[in-house]
Amino acid sequence: MRFLATLCGACIWPILALGQGASVPFEQISTLQGLSDNAITKLFQDRDGFLWIGTEYGLDRYDGHHMRVWHKRDGLAGEHIVDIVQDGKGTIWAAAREGGLASFDPQGTLLRTFKPDPKIPHSIANVRITCLFDLNDSTMLIGAERTPLIFLDKRSGDCRYWKGEGPILASDGLLKPVSGNDWCHFISDLGDGRLAIGFLLTFRQLLVEKKTGAILGSAFNLGLPEDQTIIDAVRIGNRLFGGGWQHDLHVRDLTSGDDTVWAMPDECTTLLAADSEELLVGTASSGLLRIDLSHGAQDLLRHSVSDANSLCDDRVTALLMDREGRLWVGTRNGLSVHAPARWWANSFPLGVGAEEGRSSNAFSIAEITDGELLIFTSAGLYRKEKDGPLRYIPLELGSVKLRPTGVVRMGDHFILGAEEGVFSWNPTDNAVSPWPIASSGSCESERDADRTGMKPPSLFQIRGMFSDTLNGRPALVMGVRGYGIATLDPEKGRLEWYVNNPTAKGSIGNNLTNALARDRNGEYWVGTTYGLYRWNLDRILPRNTFTAFLADTGKGALPANDVTALLAVVRGPLWVGMRNGGLARWDGRSMHAFPLPEPAGNSVFGMALDRIGRLWCAARGCFAVLDTASATWTLVPLQGNSGIPATPACTRTLGDGRIAFTANGSLQLFDPEKVKSPAAPPLPYLTALDLADSTVLSQLIGGVLHLGSQAGMLQVSVSALELVPLSPLRYTLELEGVNSAPRFTDVSGSIVFASLPSGKYRILARTVSANGLVSPAVEVAIVDKAAPLWQRWWFYLALTALAGAIAYAASRYNYHQKLKLQLVRNRIASDLHDEVGSSLSAITIGSQLAKQLGNGEDQRMQALLSRIGETSSKSLRSMSDIVWAIDPKNDQGEALVKRMRRIANELLESKGVEVSFRVIGGVEELKLPMNARKELLLIYKEAVHNASKYAEAQSVVIDLSYAHSRLSLMVKDDGMGFDVALHPDGHGLGSMQRRATTLGTVLHLLSAPGSGTEVAVQLDLARLRD
Structure with a gap:
């Protein structure tokens, strides 16, 4: 996969398009950022944009966020890396001084190592390698000590050796090395089909035809002493430059053949063509030398202990200009990089001598005549003419060193505000003197006489000044920390201040003034540590009257106090910056809040409006830029990397449209229109895949990771290629189809997925910039986790089959049990009918015959026989009902309905009682439990019997209905009725109540003398079982 670096942020200008002697700021990378070692030996950028870094203790690949490191234990042939190249097929080759070579694919996977091995014929000789050159598709040309040139067959690994004369060609090479004293320093491609090859001794520097290996002559016509040599050469235009172990730079005109020598301040270690007009020379101990080829001028860039943005060391060992115009400088003590896009403002250090660049409190920046800038700090005054240098002006009054905070011009005078009060300032000689004060005090002092001759307080900290008029006289309005707001009549020397007075309604609520502004209506706004206050200078009385704007006062309130x-915009709104409250806008009627984007915090420390309507808000470590038309934010991080992010101070717009501010101990000036909008963040890529603390990255097959069902926690790590990011990037990871939303990684770009569900799903990664821009989702891997046995398809099939078999067996068992029960019920019913029924019938018939045969003389005998007959008849009828109830063929509701109709006919209709029998809701289709059928039938029979025997009813209504699993029975007659309270257990009522209880319900009985009787019961069939 190919990753392309993304440029974002400010515009990019040529790296060395700076004036002679101008500072080039660098950022530093060391072992603290993950380098294998601080001693840099080689820098190389591959075609995908990754930076490969060789050190004395390993090989590193850097993407701007993540450092991948290889040591000998990771497969390197050796750890002191001397050269890195990429061949035509994309393979990366890294050579170690002692040990051989290693090759990698473009993704960084180690492919092969080439080491000396006596057991392998034609393996590379045991030599100290110095350099590499990709000669053609099949051959890597290797420079070394003792055996100057080696031809490595990239496919077979076989080596041949140059014999020291004749063409430099692999096919003419020897199978065994010829040991000597010479060695090869460099192999440089001149770009015209020729190579320049430099040797230590005998062979000097040669021009060689790349294709045929023919030696064309000397690269430099020099007679160097034996202790001197050229160790690197580079072509710029038609000149070849060479430098080495002498304080000279050798220049060869490739057209005329003329040689010249330029004096150098130190030995040359490496050369780099910055462009067609500039040569960069790394030195042994004097830093980085820039040479203007058009004029021959030289300029040194060196390490400075007091400048965190200088080179990290003066011992330069490697140089690289990447494809985005960033300069990388490798040294013996770390890696420095200058990225023009990171340095979008011109910086002018404040302070002098040892104090230069040291941070002091900056109060404000003012612009006076002809664009001259005044910077007011706790250390004094700095002046900078439009195109001139920055000058430091200490302001002293006797033994007192003033701390100026601002200046305002009134007529021909400049009035200087300071921490110590109000002064007169002469811009010609920078002389200061106290402004004469005739009287001073609070505006609410009882008498003017009390203030006459009084001096203002010794600590009278001015925070903003405006010239104005009051009653036709000039007036100076000042914000004063600790004294609210003050006015000065400069002619009379009358000074008054307006402070908080708890007893005066409408006075300012807080005296600690932070900022002062005057709006388009001439009204003053005072920003304090507790609230915003509006004040009118022209108010008659009382003068100490303010309008307060505070937080937590309802809709449209100030976000924070x-x-x-x-910032009062001419013909525009008032903008208010707050600590932990963000930004607010007052449009003349209400306050509107604008919270800052999360990475900027939510505090505003200064504001400037540019010409296209963008409001630059000074925030922690950046400017939060609000497009006032669209109300959208963009973050612009402060330039450079000085450790803890600084906060811009004294932000203001200048007359030419530039914005000035102070930060990191410097005055910063920039053109806001040249600061580009942020670009989309780079695409993420996978850097690590760990399962239970063991890497499984190598187990990706076609981008798919196959995991067993017992696999546990999976840690996924990602990064993105942006060699010098303008701001930190964040990443999100998502298990597609598993996570409801993407999850942010930790600061290292990693997430641990503690519980991986079985199945196949993609891992999607996204990059998120500080401005909230999100890259498209990138599939970094596919996880295919096997399901446990109980989640396999065949397991469910087998489980279903087993459940079906169990259900079938249970069904068959239940069927057989029911069949046995039915047979038992049939036998019981048959036995009761045949045995008990026939015996009761015989008793009944016998009692009747005995009665008929008797002579009727014995009345007691007749009564006894009648009772025996009635009892046996009644028992026979009851037994008939029981036999009917337990007979399985009567389980359906249809049998119940027929039985009830039959009873109604026998007991009611046969006696002339009109019967209304209604069946509703599909009762006939119901299958009724035996017990329910029996008890319900007996309740019904008792109710009908009562209606027949006692009620003397003319009509009876019988309702049998079914709905919602409930079977309801109601028997209602129009008979004589009775008082239920007097007969709680008579007429079989107790028996019916007990049967209803057996069925889990209640018998409802309604009756009154002369009003008939209603018996009702309702059964929940869902709760009833046999």
């Missing part, structure tokens, strides 16, 4: 910055 600690006001840190104010």
